[in-house]
Amino acid sequence: MVNSANFPQCQCPIKTCTCSGGIHSYIPYYRKILDFLQPQKIFEWGPGQNTILGLKTPSVKSIVAIEQDPQWIPKIEDTRFEVLVIPEHDPQYVHLHGHEDADIFFIDSRRRAECLDLVRMQALPQAVVCLHDAQRYRYHQALAKYNTVKFLDLGFAIATRLPHPNLASLLVEESQW
Numbered sequence: 001m002v003n004s005a006n007f008p009q010c011q012c013p014i015k016t017c018t019c020s021g022g023i024h025s026y027i028p029y030y031r032k033i034l035d036f037l038q039p040q041k042i043f044e045w046g047p048g049q050n051t052i053l054g055l056k057t058p059s060v061k062s063i064v065a066i067e068q069d070p071q072w073i074p075k076i077e078d079t080r081f082e083v084l085v086i087p088e089h090d091p092q093y094v095h096l097h098g099h100e101d102a103d104i105f106f107i108d109s110r111r112r113a114e115c116l117d118l119v120r121m122q123a124l125p126q127a128v129v130c131l132h133d134a135q136r137y138r139y140h141q142a143l144a145k146y147n148t149v150k151f152l153d154l155g156f157a158i159a160t161r162l163p164h165p166n167l168a169s170l171l172v173e174e175s176q177w
Helices: 027-037 051-056 112-122 137-143 165-176
Strands: 041-045 062-067 081-085 104-107 128-132 149-152 156-160
Touching: 027 051, 027 149, 027 156, 051 062, 051 104, 062 156, 104 112, 112 128, 112 137, 156 165
Parallel strands: 041 062, 041 104, 062 081, 104 128
Antiparallel strands: 128 156, 149 156
C-alpha cells in the first residue's frame, strides 16, 4: 500500500472535477506502455482513444470493454474488440466477466474507485492498471491500496499489486519520454 498524500491533485472542487482533454492527456504515456509491455489482452471500462491505441499494438489479441452509454462506443470494425453494454447502476458493471487474466486494465468511465478495487482483488497480481483522471481525489483511496502507483501525468496513473519487472525498467526510462 502506498501513501496517497503524495498523489498529485488538480485544483477543481473535489466533487466536481471536470479536468479533461489536453490538460491531462494520457495518449503518449499509454502508447509507451503498450509498446513496452506488448500486452495480449486488455480489459477496459470506457472504450475510446485507449481502445484505438490498443488495437494498433501488434501483440494485442483481444480488447473487451464495458460501456454504459451506447453513444460513447467508438465505431471500430475489428474482431479483436468486444463491447459489453451494461448500465452504470447494474451490479454487472463492476465485474470482470471472466477476464481476470487481462494484462492491462484501463479505467476511464464510471465507478472508477470500485473498478480499481475489483481489479486489485480479482485480477492476476502482475496486471497493470491504467487510470485516467487520476488527479481526482475521490479515486486516491482505492489507488493507494496498490503496492506500486506511478503518476505519469497529473491525470494518468498506473498501478500494480506486485512489482512488474518490465514496468520497473520502463519507469526508469521515463525521464527519456
